[in-house]
Amino acid sequence: MRIKELLSQMTLAEKIGQMSQVNGGSWNLHQGIREGKVGSVINEVNVETVNELQRVAMEESRLGIPLLIGRDVIHGFKTIFPIPLGQAASWNPKLIKEGARIAAVEASSAGVNWTFAPMIDITRDPRWGRIAESLGEDPYLCGELGAAMVAGFQGDELNGKGAIAACAKHLAGYGAVESGMDYNTVNIPENELRNVYLRPFKKALDAGVATFMSSFSDLNGVPASANEFLMKQVLRKEWDFKGFVVSDWESIKELSVHGFTANDKESALAAVNVGIDMEMASRTYTDHMGALLDEGKVQLQQIDDMVLNILKLKFQLGLFENPYTNPSEFPRLVNAQHLQAAKASAQESCVLLKNDRQTLPLSKQHLNSLAVIGPLADDGYEQMGTWGFDGVSRHSHTCLQALHAQLGDEVEVRWARGIETSRSKNQDEFAQAVQIAQQSDAVLMFVGEESILSGEAHCRADIDLPGHQAELIEQVAATGKPIVLVVLAGRPLTLGRVIDKVDAVLYAWHPGTMAGPAIAELLFGVESPSGKLPVSFPRAVGQIPIYYAKKNTGRPPSHDNITHIDEIDGNAVQTSLGMSSFHLDAGFTPLFPFGFGLSYSQFEYTDIKLSNSHISLGDTLHIYATLRNVGAVEAQEVVQLYIRDLVGNVTRPVKELKGFQKIRLKPGQDQTVNFSLHTDELAFFNQKMQELTEPGDFHVWIGGSSDTELRSEFTIGVDE
Numbered sequence: 147m148r149i150k151e152l153l154s155q156m157t158l159a160e161k162i163g164q165m166s167q168v169n170g171g172s173w174n175l176h177q178g179i180r181e182g183k184v185g186s187v188i189n190e191v192n193v194e195t196v197n198e199l200q201r202v203a204m205e206e207s208r209l210g211i212p213l214l215i216g217r218d219v220i221h222g223f224k225t226i227f228p229i230p231l232g233q234a235a236s237w238n239p240k241l242i243k244e245g246a247r248i249a250a251v252e253a254s255s256a257g258v259n260w261t262f263a264p265m266i267d268i269t270r271d272p273r274w275g276r277i278a279e280s281l282g283e284d285p286y287l288c289g290e291l292g293a294a295m296v297a298g299f300q301g302d303e304l305n306g307k308g309a310i311a312a313c314a315k316h317l318a319g320y321g322a323v324e325s326g327m328d329y330n331t332v333n334i335p336e337n338e339l340r341n342v343y344l345r346p347f348k349k350a351l352d353a354g355v356a357t358f359m360s361s362f363s364d365l366n367g368v369p370a371s372a373n374e375f376l377m378k379q380v381l382r383k384e385w386d387f388k389g390f391v392v393s394d395w396e397s398i399k400e401l402s403v404h405g406f407t408a409n410d411k412e413s414a415l416a417a418v419n420v421g422i423d424m425e426m427a428s429r430t431y432t433d434h435m436g437a438l439l440d441e442g443k444v445q446l447q448q449i450d451d452m453v454l455n456i457l458k459l460k461f462q463l464g465l466f467e468n469p470y471t472n473p474s475e476f477p478r479l480v481n482a483q484h485l486q487a488a489k490a491s492a493q494e495s496c497v498l499l500k501n502d503r504q505t506l507p508l509s510k511q512h513l514n515s516l517a518v519i520g521p522l523a524d525d526g527y528e529q530m531g532t533w534g535f536d537g538v539s540r541h542s543h544t545c546l547q548a549l550h551a552q553l554g555d556e557v558e559v560r561w562a563r564g565i566e567t568s569r570s571k572n573q574d575e576f577a578q579a580v581q582i583a584q585q586s587d588a589v590l591m592f593v594g595e596e597s598i599l600s601g602e603a604h605c606r607a608d609i610d611l612p613g614h615q616a617e618l619i620e621q622v623a624a625t626g627k628p629i630v631l632v633v634l635a636g637r638p639l640t641l642g643r644v645i646d647k648v649d650a651v652l653y654a655w656h657p658g659t660m661a662g663p664a665i666a667e668l669l670f671g672v673e674s675p676s677g678k679l680p681v682s683f684p685r686a687v688g689q690i691p692i693y694y695a696k697k698n699t700g701r702p703p704s705h706d707n708i709t710h711i712d713e714i715d716g717n718a719v720q721t722s723l724g725m726s727s728f729h730l731d732a733g734f735t736p737l738f739p740f741g742f743g744l745s746y747s748q749f750e751y752t753d754i755k756l757s758n759s760h761i762s763l764g765d766t767l768h769i770y771a772t773l774r775n776v777g778a779v780e781a782q783e784v785v786q787l788y789i790r791d792l793v794g795n796v797t798r799p800v801k802e803l804k805g806f807q808k809i810r811l812k813p814g815q816d817q818t819v820n821f822s823l824h825t826d827e828l829a830f831f832n833q834k835m836q837e838l839t840e841p842g843d844f845h846v847w848i849g850g851s852s853d854t855e856l857r858s859e860f861t862i863g864v865d866e
């Protein structure tokens with residue numbers, strides 16, 4: 147077959163070349179490609195340059211092997227979609243797939259054929275800046291949405307027009323870095339690793355993801371890029387992955403910085419030995435592989451296997467036949483259809499967290515004037531979010547622009563930034579903001595974080611609104627005007643200080659290019675918010691990690707057995723406070739739970755029913771409930787299915803998401819929702835690391851949030 151034939155003609159240097167990814171623009175790229183020393187280029191997105199690099203590879207290198215052109219196309223290319231955490235809040239795999247599809251088509255038109263997405267690291271720590279790039283805290287949701295992204299990027303066939311290879315990253319555990327500080331140490335017991343952190347990666351594999359990326363961090367003492375358990379035992383042996391693994395940026399070289407190896411040569415050896423097929427950015431393979439082979443530490447067969455993995459993808463992508471890109475064969479960048487999809491995605495990603503006295507939606511008829519305040523109301527750059535890499539702020543539609551466009555001269559819009567940036571502590575502009583609030587019927591405040599405050603290496607220890615934004619909100623609130631807070635941020639923020647000062651809160655994450663039109667329509671009720679939180683919102687940083695799928699503990703807290711610090715009597719005795727699992731000052735619940743999100747309508751759940759309350763292993767259970775729109779407007783609702791396995795060989799979470807559906811209903815309309823659950827979907831890894839479904843008793847819930855109480859029960863019987 148062609149790949150093997152090609153391999154048989156390759157020199158060792160050419161093989162090592164295929165295993166090397168080089169940063170565009172650095173180094174003597176053309177010469178390196180000509181000599182067959184480069185298998186992939188990262189960060190080159192000028193299509194003429196990319197075509198020229200491909201031409202050198204095809205025509206001037208000895209064997210004419212095309213290049214993989216890699217780029218972080220994470221939430222859009224030129225048309226920027228919401229940050230992945232925002233997209234996850236849509237709970238809409240179809241929209242997410244379409245977003246990835248559009249990103250892939252736009253990136254393909256620049257010659258990119260490989261993206262480093264989806265990032266499917268589970269994280270339960272909003273201090274970690276990369277939570278923005280994640281799909282949240284839950285393995286099921288993250289797995290489903292990650293698979294949708296893979297399908298969108300890769301299309302039906304990898305060699306189809308506009309398809310690019312996806313990369314599931316970062317294997318594994320990176321989202322559990324200690325103290326939510328990037329690149330930090332990770333310790334996860336194997337059982338939890340398998341039951342939580344690895345699950346989305348397995349789903350990405352099942353969705354056909356072409357590549358995986360090893361993470362920067364160490365896991366239980368072994369850096370991922372040299373982690374035999376992850377890369378060999380799990381990925382290759384148990385999962386039988388046939389594609390290729392790329393290291394993260396210089397993460398092979400950094401093995402010695404971790405103190406896992408003594409030098410670059412040992413690092414190259416350690417990474418090759420666990421099957422990291424391609425080295426990103428650093429050059430330990432190039433510099434040391436020859437010597438390692440000469441010394442018999444690495445066998446030629448290992449190298450051949452890795453090169454085959456890489457060449458296979460190049461064939462699958464059709465690069466040997468079509469290495470060049472003609473942008474005119476692609477739809478125009480940032481075209482109307484792409485913008486429409488980005489708007490839909492931004493709209494469905496917004497989560498309504500609070501809406502006292504139905505402050506929202508605003509009504510043009512009842513408003514004469516509106517004050518728009520805040521550093522993020524009119525900033526096309528900051529609304530794009532962390533990987534707005536290739537986005538251009540001039541394409542952005544800001545909230546202020548959209549409000550003007552939507553309201554025309556029907557409502558007078560007054561605008562004051564109020565504070566220069568989200569981080570500013572200068573209050574000079576406060577007075578002007580307070581003044582326009584006083585003059586207006588209602589106030590919209592666009593607060594949060596700039597893009598730079600989340601994303602890689604941008605972690606925070608304090609996740610309150612930064613700068614003096616809370617002070618600004620307090621001063622504006624003192625006017626007594628109705629206040630709607632729209633938060634643009636890359637993570638859940640602790641909102642305790644401001645939440646009671648405002649009437650409504652719409653959490654918009656970083657919504658991307660189309661933030662303005664998406665949000666303006668929500669604020670004025672053209673569409674109802676339908677997003678639900680993909681991650682719990684803590685009351686205080688000290689609660690982190692806080693997540694709904696917690697364990698019960700031997701001393702579960704309840705509202706009856708906890709005491710608040712303000713209620714403690716003088717000379718209280720040690721045992722007087724309720725000996726359960728809670729914080730004296732923050733209780734045990736999040737500010738907003740996973741799965742939560744309000745609507746302009748109201749949904750009622752009733753009549754949970756099961757097809758059978760006694761089933762056997764191998765059966766499929768059907769779970770039904772009636773969902774009714776009892777509010778006044780048409781809206782979408784995310785219906786969520788949770789289970790609890792009451793007794794396990796290892797303790798099981800108090801709730802686990804097992805399904806969800808997004809349903810649109812008109813006022814008064816109802817629908818029977820139907821979930822099916824095969825007993826295999828209840829399997830978990832036990833103490834012996836066997837993945838099994840255990841017979842026994844289960845609870846099952848259907849509702850609009852993880853704190854739903856509409857419950858039924860079933861039993862999986864033991865076969866006689």
Ligand code: BGC
Binds near residue numbers: 218262394395602
């Ligand atoms: C990040 C990866 C990214 C890579 C390439 C690294 O710093 O951790 O997620 O894909 O850079 O840009």
